[in-house]
Amino acid sequence: MEASTKDLRLHTRELLAAVDRGEEVVITWHGKRYARLTGWRQEERGAGERNPAFGLWADRSGDVDDEVRALRQGRELP
Numbered sequence: 001m002e003a004s005t006k007d008l009r010l011h012t013r014e015l016l017a018a019v020d021r022g023e024e025v026v027i028t029w030h031g032k033r034y035a036r037l038t039g040w041r042q043e044e045r046g047a048g049e050r051n052p053a054f055g056l057w058a059d060r061s062g063d064v065d066d067e068v069r070a071l072r073q074g075r076e077l078p
Contacts, residue, residue, distance in 0.1 A: 002026045005034070 001023050003015055008027055015025050015037060025037040057064050 002028060005029050 001015075001018055003011070003025055005027060008015060018025055019037050019039050022039065026033055027035040027037065057067075060067065
């Protein structure tokens with residue numbers, strides 16, 4: 001399947017559904033092939049491999065919510 005960048009912007013859900021069905025979607029820009037959308041294969045990811053972001057706060061003591069609130073507090077400029 002071929003789709004323009006405008007199609008990608010306006011019909012992202014439909015294009016991702018096509019990829020989920022096993023189709024390959026070629027994205028064109030100004031009539032030239034620019035990118036290719038393909039499905040993510042389980043074997044590329046590694047079976048049972050976890051996202052590296054999981055456990056990001058494991059070495060911190062205290063509550064994560066308190067840490068985030070402290071980061072979001074207003075700061076005074078010198």
